[in-house]
Amino acid sequence: MELGILSLVPATVAIILAFVTRNTVFSLAVACFVGVLLAGQGLLGFPDLLKEALGTTSFSWILLLELFIGVLIAFFQRTGAIQQFTLVMERKNLSRVKTQLVSWFLGMFVFFSDYFSPLFVGSTMRNLSDKAKISREKLSYIADSTSAPVSVIVPITGWAVYISGLLVGMGSIASPDSAMKVFVQAIPFNFYALLSVLFVGLLAMRVIPDYGPMRKAEERALNEGKVLRDGAEPLMGEELTETPPFEGIKPNIFLNFFLPVLIVISIAVGTFIVLDSAKTMEAFLTASVILGIIMRLQGIPFNEIMKTATAGMKGVLPAIIILAFAYALNKLTEDIGTADYIVSASGNWLSPSLLPFATFMIASIIAFATGSSWGTFAIVMPLAVPLAFNYTGDEVTTLVLATIAAVGGGGVFGDHCSPLSDTTVLASTGAASDHMDHVKTQIPYALTVAAVACVFYLIVGVIFV
Numbered sequence: 323m324e325l326g327i328l329s330l331v332p333a334t335v336a337i338i339l340a341f342v343t344r345n346t347v348f349s350l351a352v353a354c355f356v357g358v359l360l361a362g363q364g365l366l367g368f369p370d371l372l373k374e375a376l377g378t379t380s381f382s383w384i385l386l387l388e389l390f391i392g393v394l395i396a397f398f399q400r401t402g403a404i405q406q407f408t409l410v411m412e413r414k415n416l417s418r419v420k421t422q423l424v425s426w427f428l429g430m431f432v433f434f435s436d437y438f439s440p441l442f443v444g445s446t447m448r449n450l451s452d453k454a455k456i457s458r459e460k461l462s463y464i465a466d467s468t469s470a471p472v473s474v475i476v477p478i479t480g481w482a483v484y485i486s487g488l489l490v491g492m493g494s495i496a497s498p499d500s501a502m503k504v505f506v507q508a509i510p511f512n513f514y515a516l517l518s519v520l521f522v523g524l525l526a527m528r529v530i531p532d533y534g535p536m537r538k539a540e541e542r543a544l545n546e547g548k549v550l551r552d553g554a555e556p557l558m559g560e561e562l563t564e565t566p567p568f569e570g571i572k573p574n575i576f577l578n579f580f581l582p583v584l585i586v587i588s589i590a591v592g593t594f595i596v597l598d599s600a601k602t603m604e605a606f607l608t609a610s611v612i613l614g615i616i617m618r619l620q621g622i623p624f625n626e627i628m629k630t631a632t633a634g635m636k637g638v639l640p641a642i643i644i645l646a647f648a649y650a651l652n653k654l655t656e657d658i659g660t661a662d663y664i665v666s667a668s669g670n671w672l673s674p675s676l677l678p679f680a681t682f683m684i685a686s687i688i689a690f691a692t693g694s695s696w697g698t699f700a701i702v703m704p705l706a707v708p709l710a711f712n713y714t715g716d717e718v719t720t721l722v723l724a725t726i727a728a729v730g731g732g733g734v735f736g737d738h739c740s741p742l743s744d745t746t747v748l749a750s751t752g753a754a755s756d757h758m759d760h761v762k763t764q765i766p767y768a769l770t771v772a773a774v775a776c777v778f779y780l781i782v783g784v785i786f787v
Contacts, residue, residue: 325360329660332357333691333742336651340741340758350647350742357654375653376646383603384645384744388638390606394582395445396634397613400622402567403578408449410575418544421447421454422464422526429468430519432587436473436481436745440465442583444752451753457543458550458755459536459763464522466749466764470695470734471518475509477502483598484696485730488703493711494718508723511782513775514682514731518738521771534766539759554756557640557747571620578616582609638751648693648742655692662701674713674721675783681706682728682735682779686772689736693743698733720786728779735775738768 336353343349358367375381398404416424425447432439443465451461473481486501495501510516524530532540543549550556567573589605614627681702689698703726710725711717737743741761750757 325658326663328360329655329658329663330691331360332651332658333655333660336742337690337740340761347643347647350644350651354647354650354654357651357658361654361658371650371654372646375650378649381646381649385642387603387606388642388645389635390603390610391441392634392636392638393610393631394586394606394613394634395441396630396637397582397610397617397627398445398579399566400568400626400630401571401578401613401617401620402573403575404446404449405567406573406575407446407579408453411450412453416450416454418454418456419527421450421456422460423523425451425461425464426468426522426526429465429522430472436469439469439472440745440749441752443468444749444754448752448754452549455543455547456549457536457539457763458554458556458753459539459759460532460543462749462753462755462760463536463764463767464526465752466738466746466760467518467522467767469749470737470745471515474695474730474734475512475515475519477506477509481730483594485699485703485726488699489707489726492704492707493714493716493722504718504723504726507718508726508730511678511720511724511727512731513727513778514735514772517771517774518734518768521767525767534763536763536767539763550756551759554759556754557644557750557757568622568626571622574620577620578613581616582613585609585612640751644747644757645744648744648747651742652692652694652697656697660688660691676780677706677710677713677721678724678728678779678782679776681725682732682772682776685729685732686736689733689743690740691736693737693740693746695733695737695743695745698736699729702729702732720782724779724782724786731775735768735772739765 332353335356336349339345339349339352354371355368358364358371361367363370411424414420425443428446429439429443432442440462444461447461448458451458470481474485476482482502482505486498486505489495489501489504490498495504521530525532531537539551542551586602586605586609589608590602593601593604610631614631617627618624684706685698685702688701689695692698706725706729707722710722714721737745739761740746741758746761746764747757749755750760753760
């Protein structure tokens, strides 16, 4: 179904309502309802949309992944592992700057999953961050900006395999191996992702001072001791933020914290190397089961372990509900041709010198409107890259590499700013931040980096085309 300019209405409604009401679930639900009415599906179109969008393998995967991550974090809390990690780090007398730098390094270290990274960084560093009087908005920004931006520039991630897979058959790219080689060559041109990661480090070291809404949030946390604004609604259940350690056991930071993390990393990276597919969900399931066994051997009753696992699942429900409606809206925008309209509306003014810049902008708009970077890659890559090859006579030149990178960077930027994005939701969840507070404080920083990236793409277009 093609609705033309009307196809922009559902995403626009969701974004405007999210900023006005600060309630993402309500905003997404209204947007979906408006969308099915525009599509002429009537009142029953809304439940039908939910059934079609959520009854899929992709949503089942992220649902299970979120549940297992929730269980693992709850186990960390119940064994006292995170509290023990906090005590170890406290002995190092970390300043506000060093606490932010540790968060930055942790985000880059957990590069293999953009889903786990923001949850891990936020949950692990939250206590330390609170003690250093760092706002939850700042922590969620650091976690968000070291997840997808890192995943899209590391060759051994699911992102790299996915993007390189889309490239096979375009121009002179004839095989997965050659596609991965081209992906690696395009990394230096992914200006948004590279600059985003660098920008976080410069902010943490105070080379660049905080500004905009983030500055106000940081001043509130530092001067008033309020890591959350008055009236904020943290996007994580109390089951995960208020879970006390089980009395009577002495936490072992290696067995209860580092070993499960190493299991996750080993399985995710190992399966990626052997199977070309990182089994992230299976990694968290394995780590949760093994940590549960360790907890029982440490003397924690079986019923208490199961209660903790259930509490962990409850704790991530706020994020799962938002993701469910976001998936429904993504399905709706696909059905009514939102991305196709954006591409067709911008196709008349493209030229070789403007192609990388235009590709970045188009990918950004689509990702912002849909909240899906991977969906954006699937839409824009088959349109922009063949066009670049057409200009270069099927040769892999700077224009082709910059265009590929612009798709990746634009998808991450739009996804970074969008309140509908799964990684944005997970960053709010991990840091236990108010979701819309995270979005509002992050957007000025993302726009700054995107503006610099746009300048670089224009320079590339002028010099190399």
